[in-house]
Amino acid sequence: MTARHISIWVILACLLMACAGPADTEPTDSGLPPDLDDDRDGVLTSVELEAGTDPMDPSSAPAWQPQWSGHPRLLFDAETWSQIKASILAEDPAYLPFYDRLKQAGLREIAPHEEESFMPRLHEQNSRTLLGAALTYAVEEDPAARTHVLDLLSVMRSDVGTLSIDELDGATIHTSEAMINLCQAYDLLAADEEIESALREHLRAVAAEWMAFYSQGLGQAVLLLTQNNHNIKGASGLAMVGMTLNDLPEAAGYVNYGLHDAWYFLTEYQSPVGGGQAEGPTYLAYSALNYLPVFWAYHRFAQGESWPYKNSCLHRNEACEERIVELDDPLTESILPTIHAWWRRIAMPSGYGPNIEDSNLHCLANGAIACMWQDGEAAWRDSQLSRCAGHAWDTEMLRLAVTHRMPEPEEPALLELDVMPEAGQAVFRTSWQEDAIYGLLNGEHDLARAHGFGHEQPDATAF
Ligand SMILES: [Ca+2]
Ligand SMILES: [Ca+2]
Ligand SMILES: [Ca+2]
Numbered sequence: 001m002t003a004r005h006i007s008i009w010v011i012l013a014c015l016l017m018a019c020a021g022p023a024d025t026e027p028t029d030s031g032l033p034p035d036l037d038d039d040r041d042g043v044l045t046s047v048e049l050e051a052g053t054d055p056m057d058p059s060s061a062p063a064w065q066p067q068w069s070g071h072p073r074l075l076f077d078a079e080t081w082s083q084i085k086a087s088i089l090a091e092d093p094a095y096l097p098f099y100d101r102l103k104q105a106g107l108r109e110i111a112p113h114e115e116e117s118f119m120p121r122l123h124e125q126n127s128r129t130l131l132g133a134a135l136t137y138a139v140e141e142d143p144a145a146r147t148h149v150l151d152l153l154s155v156m157r158s159d160v161g162t163l164s165i166d167e168l169d170g171a172t173i174h175t176s177e178a179m180i181n182l183c184q185a186y187d188l189l190a191a192d193e194e195i196e197s198a199l200r201e202h203l204r205a206v207a208a209e210w211m212a213f214y215s216q217g218l219g220q221a222v223l224l225l226t227q228n229n230h231n232i233k234g235a236s237g238l239a240m241v242g243m244t245l246n247d248l249p250e251a252a253g254y255v256n257y258g259l260h261d262a263w264y265f266l267t268e269y270q271s272p273v274g275g276g277q278a279e280g281p282t283y284l285a286y287s288a289l290n291y292l293p294v295f296w297a298y299h300r301f302a303q304g305e306s307w308p309y310k311n312s313c314l315h316r317n318e319a320c321e322e323r324i325v326e327l328d329d330p331l332t333e334s335i336l337p338t339i340h341a342w343w344r345r346i347a348m349p350s351g352y353g354p355n356i357e358d359s360n361l362h363c364l365a366n367g368a369i370a371c372m373w374q375d376g377e378a379a380w381r382d383s384q385l386s387r388c389a390g391h392a393w394d395t396e397m398l399r400l401a402v403t404h405r406m407p408e409p410e411e412p413a414l415l416e417l418d419v420m421p422e423a424g425q426a427v428f429r430t431s432w433q434e435d436a437i438y439g440l441l442n443g444e445h446d447l448a449r450a451h452g453f454g455h456e457q458p459d460a461t462a463f
Contacts, residue, residue: 039324040308041252042066053249058324059256059310064246065301071190074183074244074297075401081188084400088139094403098396099139106132106145110152118163120174123206126152127178127185131397134185134195149189153198158205161213168222172230173286175210176237177394179203180293183244184397200245207241207254210234215314223315227269227453228279229287231315235261236290243297259298259327260311262291267335269318269451274422275335275342278444278451280357284343285364292368293398295330299372302329331372340369344381345418346427349436351385356442358455363388365395371402376410383409386434423448 035044038055042065045055054060072081087095108129111122130152137145163171182203189195213219214234223231239258242251266287270278277284306326313320330336343364348354352361366388370378383389392399412432419426424444430437449456 042068057310058308059253059312061252062249064242064251064255066247068243068246068301072187073300074187074240075293075300075398077300080401080404083404085139087403088400094406095400097390098392098399098403099135101392102132102396103136104132105129106134106136106148108132110155113155113157116162117167118157118159118161118171120160120163120167120170120178123156124174124178124181126156127181128394130156131181131185134188135397138188146192146195149185149195150198153195153202156202156206158202158209160206160209163213165218168218169230171210172214172223172226172234175206176233176235176290179207179210179237180240180290183240184293186244203241203245204248204250207238208250211238211250211254220314224317225453227265227315227317227451228455229283231265232262232270232287233290235259235265235315236287236294240294240297243294243301256309257312257314258294259309260325261315262294263327263330264311264316266291267333267339269447271335271339272422272424272446272448274420275338275340276420276423276425276448277339277342278448279455280359280452281343281346281353281364282355282357282359282362283455284339285353285362288365288369289394292365292372292395295336296368296372296398296402299329299331304329304332337373337375340364340373340375340378342420342423344377344412345420346423346425346440347381349429349432349434349438351381351388351434354440354442356440357452357457361387363391363393365392365399367392367406368395368398368402370407371399371405374405374407376407377412379407380409380411384411422446 035046037043038045039058041058041061043051043053043061043063048055048061051062053062070078072078076084084095088099105128108125110129111125113119113122113126130149133145133148133152136142137149160171160175182199186196186199186203189199214223223234235258237258238254239262242254242258245251246255306328308324309327310324311320311322313322343353346354351363353359353364355361366378367382367390369375370382381388382391414429414431416430417426417428424442424446426441428437428439444452
């Protein structure tokens with residue numbers, strides 16, 4: 001072999017090594033394995049080994065995806081936030097009603113929380129007041145609103161474990177709603193050191209107390225029994241805390257548990273394959289208060305990609321094995337639009353869901369759904385139906401975040417007889433107008449009938 005041949009081989013070998021990349025093949029100075037993130041939780045394997053977390057388990061990490069940093073980031077980035085703020089200050093009618101509702105909430109007095117036990121409803125009420133005051137401060141820079149935020153934080157309790165037996169039902173629901181409100185407030189005001197530190201301390205404590213209470217004994221039994229909106233809402237709340245305080249060592253556990261359980265109960269346990277919800281339309285709307293903002297925030301992280309997460313069997317009453325599963329970005333999954341379409345296929349002409357399954361008359365957050373999925377029929381419902389137009393009950397921040405994506409309204413095509421065999425329902429309607437003649441045949445079967453625990457009305461084939 002000539003010198004010329006040798007130099008060609010040396011160049012080829014160098015090129016090949018460069019293509020492979022030194023970080024993939026070279027040992028590190030410390031002798032630890034190369035810097036890979038085997039379980040894709042955002043923390044390098046070498047860092048996990050030093051921290052004592054499991055480098056092959058995405059639910060175990062000293063932080064969750066710490067590269068996803070800066071605030072605001074949950075429902076919008078800083079640029080979108082400045083557009084939202086400008087639209088509110090310009091009194092844009094697409095924004096102002098939702099801002100005004102939260103601003104009014106932010107003016108309420110602190111709800112006293114003086115009982116011996118933790119009161120989830122008061123906690124949720126104060127969290128909504130706090131979110132309203134936080135938004136008002138972020139938009140108008142009114143110092144009174146900032147003081148109100150701090151006063152609320154000074155009285156908020158996190159001792160979930162002290163709740164009385166008649167509040168067992170409420171703590172899964174209202175405490176998780178509060179977590180989501182408070183995470184949204186944190187995201188807006190994280191640059192204010194005093195508020196950031198007090199909110200972080202409260203959120204961290206209340207999430208830990210919630211998880212501790214519902215991980216054993218009576219608390220665990222409640223979520224093993226319900227398998228419905230309680231589970232979806234609770235899991236969503238924990239996921240939101242994990243995404244918000246993702247620099248904490250408990251964050252990865254919350255996100256893994258929360259994403260898996262919210263997804264499983266909403267789409268697998270509660271929904272037939274053709275769309276539906278075993279515990280009925282009102283409780284779907286109720287779950288949506290939590291899963292819509294959480295899935296939107298998670299979508300802003302996942303950007304359409306799937307990521308591995310480990311499920312928890314803590315609250316599953318069907319066969320369950322802990323394993324690591326890739327979860328798709330929920331906004332790319334066809335089952336969610338199918339479930340939301342089911343809701344409006346059975347909806348009454350006024351826009352309300354039918355009052356089956358232990359339900360009251362209720363709207364779905366059509367505007368946010370329209371914006372999240374570019375769903376023109378949801379936009380039509382949001383703009384045309386007098387009972388439910390502009391409905392954004394407890395999801396005003398999400399509505400403000402996504403309003404710039406509102407698609408053109410599209411009146412749905414009329415199907416005079418709409419049969420939904422998987423859910424076991426059929427609807428007759430003469431038009432989509434509010435004066436239409438409408439009839440619902442409700443003969444649920446399979447999981448639509450068996451999984452509506454607590455809210456199931458076993459009145460077979462009722463009209
Ligand atoms: Ca890792
Ligand atoms: Ca890990
Ligand atoms: Ca049912």
